[in-house]
Amino acid sequence: MKTSNQATGRLVGWIIAVAALQPFGAAEAQAPSTxxxxxxxxxxxxxxxxxxxxxxQVPLQSALGQTVIVENLPGAGGSIAAANVLNASPDGQTLLVTTGNDMILxxxxxxxxxxxxxNYRLLATILPTDFTLVTSxxxxxxNVDELIEHSRKAGSKEMTVGSWGYGSAPYLVAADFGASTGARLMDVPYKGAAPVVQALLSREIDMAFVPLAPNVLELVRTGKIKAIGVANTKRNPFLAQVPTLSEGKYLKNFVYSAWAAVFIPAAVPPSAAARLSKDLAEIVKGDEFQRFLRDSAALPVEPMTLAQADAFYRQEIEKFRRIAKLVKLEPQ
Structure with missing residues (x-):
């Protein structure tokens, strides 16, 4: 029995000694992440x-050499998914797809x-589109000048403007429009873009700022709603005949877009963030993704470096915080 115990002890000692000679983390480096x-x-x-x-999803899976899955976690202006991602391990394995507008607002x-x-870092924008002022x-x-002058006219009623709720991007865009021009507007909240468009069709509301999407584009082209102006400094290629709001005499540099994007927690290591940023840049500039953008009536995506994405994100945060302060937006 003693001889057996001694042999076992020598074997265990040999295993420990051999393991100690292996480079730390070698097993992890060799095994691909599952x-x-x-x-x-x-x-x-x-x-x-x-x-x-x-x-x-599929091109990112190919670039990373890992399975990529899509999970939907809707609700509360995107905040449920955002909080979930923030609470996940900051290893670059859990990414958030939301709109920059909701992330900030x-x-x-x-x-x-x-x-x-x-608390988050922008990796890439993947679906940018202009906010467009449309009326019933x-x-x-x-043009927009006639709309503003009608609204400001003594004795005229406030114009009703649809949004998808207090503090939403359309709410803030309309508030900035009113503050900048003196137009008298009354917010009418709905539960999303689709009910706002339906309210325009049924003439329940006078106007709305909505992202230009294929359904909106079709309604404008068929005359069921009217596009007054685009919130950009250059005309939208899908509505080339519609002027920008900045072409009027009351507004200058009035620029608002809706942009879906990919984010990660700011705590993710820079090396992982840089890898994801580079892979996404290659994907969004590809022909297939650009074709998808055109089919979606979205603007072309210009791939950004991580530093450029950081700068753009900071600029958008500052812009919306400025407007929120101007209209005295308070958390409710």
Missing amino acids: KPVVLRVAYPAGGPADVAARKI SPLAMSQVKYKPE AEHAFA
């Missing part, structure tokens, strides 16, 4: 951001949201 990368989408399946996420408008936009077909405004 953990899937998750694209957590802040909206229901089938929406524009979800479709864009699924367009990058939800903490400003909802008291239950405890994170800040700076009954209005005969030839």
Whole structure:
């Protein structure tokens, strides 16, 4: 028995000694990760951001050499998915797909949201589109100046403007429009873009700022709603005949876009962030993804480096915080 115990002891000691000679972490370096990368989408399946996420899913999987899955976690202005991703391990394996507008505005408008936009890092925009001022077909405004002058006229009623709720991007865009021009507007909240468009068609509201999407484009082209102007400094290629709002005499540099994007927690190591940024840049500039953007009536995506994405994100945060302060937006 003693001889057996001694032999066992020598064997265990030999195993420990051999293991000690191996470079630390060699096993981990050799074994490929089996953990899937998750694209957590802040909206229901089938929406524009979800479709864009699924367009990058397969090419991202090829670039990373790992399984990539898409999971939808909608609700509360994107804040449920955002909080979930922030609480995940900051290893670059869990990514957030949401709109930059909701990422920035939800903490400003909802008291239950405890994170800040700076807790996240922008990797890539994947579905940018211009906000467009549209009116119901009954209005005969030839341009934005006529709309503003009608609204400011003594004795005229406030113009009703649809949004998808207090603190949403359309709410803030309309508030900035009113503050900048003196137009008298009354917000009418709905539960999303589709009900706002339906309210325009049924003439329940006078106007709205909506992202230019294929359904909106078709309604404008068929005369069922009217496009007054685009919130950009250059005309939208899908509505080349429609002037920008900045072409009028009351507004200058009035620029607002809706942009779905991919984010990660700011705590993710820079090396992992840089790898993801580079892979996504290659994907979005590819012919297939650019074709998807054209089919979606979206603007072309210009790939950004991580530093460029950081600068753009900071600029958008500052812009929306400025407007929120101007209109006295308070968390509710």
